[in-house]
């Protein structure tokens with residue numbers, strides 16, 4: 001199963017990805033986190049790794065090469081280790097070792113990062129994300145969790161073409177609710193059956209019901225609520241591995257719900 005975690009910048013996508021990954025790992029799943037947010041550099045740290053993997057974009061030789069390479073693998077002079085990206089099926093074991101960091105049953109790969117100002121448009125990242133996710137075979141007992149870039153552009157680039165579920169992270173703000181509505185229609189338009197929302201950074205149960213009401217009006221199913229967690233907040237201020245208080249409990253039901261069959 002492949003899950004795409006989407007939402008507004010700062011709503012808590014990377015946090016939710018980390019909580020879900022930790023919970024799934026403790027249940028014995030082989031978890032692969034795909035970092036598809038080119039503007040955020042700290043996912044490896046909150047997942048508990050000491051360094052990030054080399055982004056897949058780098059084995060292709062940068063953004064300019066990616067589109068021609070994937071369109072016509074024969075015509076480009078690809079480095080041998082980049083050929084893996086042109087395979088019809090990419091198993092986890094096929095991913096070059098420097099492009100993945102791993103610990104127990106938790107792995108992280110990264111699509112690419114914006115390293116300089118004026119690097120140009122982000123489309124090649126979208127193309128690489130889409131093609132990688134399409135070809136990626138998570139294997140038995142495998143769970144792929146994608147930390148998606150903020151906003152909705154990735155839908156325009158077809159990145160969600162091959163994911164099974166979309167989880168929208170919603171923080172208490174009008175912007176976040178509006179964006180959830182747009183994500184929901186785009187995901188439905190892509191044909192993804194399993195679209196749901198998780199409330200995050202919720203200060204009170206009253207706010208939780210108001211948010212849920214707003215989401216229901218937009219025909220979005222809410223599968224969980226993560227309250228504001230001060231331990232988690234402190235750990236993100238300190239830097240280093242994410243430490244959660246109540247959020248670690250609250251994520252369990254969310255994972256149960258994601259792993260059960262699509263609601264139809």
Ligand SMILES: Nc1ncnc2c1ncn2[C@@H]1O[C@H](COP(=O)(O)OP(=O)(O)O)[C@@H](O)[C@H]1O
Pocket residue numbers: 007008009010011012013014015016040200201202226227228229230232233236237247
């Ligand atoms: N439930 C929560 N309680 C407290 N702080 C949170 C919670 N969820 C996220 N945060 C904090 O909000 C900030 C943004 O979260 P992050 O996961 O980086 O968002 P995104 O990946 O969507 O940009 C981080 O500092 C994070 O620690």
Ligand SMILES: [Mg+2]
Pocket residue numbers: 013014015037040147
């Ligand atoms: Mg993030």
